[in-house]
């Protein structure tokens with residue numbers, strides 16, 4: 001599929017440079033979120049085209065390198081030891097196995113390998129194997145991302161020195177709703193780790209979940225917190241809750257209106273014009289049409305492969321078919337020469 005020429009007005013808009021702001025007001029952000037749908041999507045798509053190829057999507061592969069038994073009580077999570085989810089806990093994986101997985105992911109088209117551990121924070125003895133994982137993934141020419149919970153300044157520096165590109169640490173929802181979702185840590189704890197990561201020179205991946213029982217204001221405020229940080233997170237994952245039996249939130253949550261989900265993506269794109277916005281967890285429950293709307297609203301990144309951390313993901317054949325239907329190509333962040341040469 002070849003992309004068609006846009007009419008000249010739209011092209012002129014798409015050619016201008018987006019303004020990067022860190023002073024969004026509550027009212028401004030809410031007005032964008034609640035705008036007529038066509039106006040919202042037109043604005044988001046225009047801004048999207050100022051910084052990105054609208055037909056390319058960045059592809060990430062997740063791996064849970066340490067499953068379950070987590071001391072935190074996040075009300076949505078299958079891996080918390082506070083909930084009875086029937087998920088067996090495991091030890092930290094052997095770095096060699098992790099690197100094998102990364103190579104397979106690279107061969108399947110992922111440019112970034114995202115490794116998650118179900119920890120409140122890493123212990124000092126965990127750092128050596130974790131660093132070996134980062135170095136191994138980097139040696140394959142891929143981008144490396146980790147999510148290990150709260151970090152000290154020294155741990156952030158060690159990860160930066162190992163070559164870690166991104167650290168994922170979500171704020172998940174608004175400050176006001178946070179304590180209804182997690183009680184074992186505060187919203188401020190999350191912001192503190194984000195600051196340490198940024199100070200160490202690692203790029204930040206930070207977003208949230210929809211479907212926790214939050215109100216539209218909580219979604220707007222979550223994104224406003226991110227957009228008003230001194231530096232926008234380079235990557236903003238927007239997850240749709242995957243209800244997990246045995247978790248308190250699965251018992252009370254109500255499904256999110258798909259249009260509200262798309263509005264949230266559009267607001268992220270408009271307030272953080274140069275960040276990658278990821279259509280993250282929850283795609284198995286979404287139609288192709290809903291995913292297409294998310295891409296139109298400015299999402300430009302997904303998780304590929306059959307599994308996320310502990311739950312299923314659409315998988316490569318479904319995603320290949322979706323990309324073909326929409327004329328989307330995987331974004332080649334590694335360059336053709338880095339692919340398949342290690």
Ligand code: SAM
Nearest residue numbers: 076077119147149169170208239240241242281
């Ligand atoms: N332990 C790490 C931490 O504290 O950041 C990282 C792992 S955690 C699983 C990463 C993110 O995945 C969460 O912040 C949440 O946004 C998302 N997530 C976890 N469980 C989910 C679920 N059931 N449905 C949708 N998203 C989920």
Ligand code: DTB
Nearest residue numbers: 116168237280281308309310311
């Ligand atoms: C993010 O925002 N979503 C990913 C990643 N960052 C670590 C995790 C999704 C987890 C979905 C539920 C599961 O598989 O356990």
Ligand code: SF4
Nearest residue numbers: 070072074077080118
């Ligand atoms: Fe632990 Fe992360 Fe799950 Fe919270 S989201 S319980 S910190 S693994």
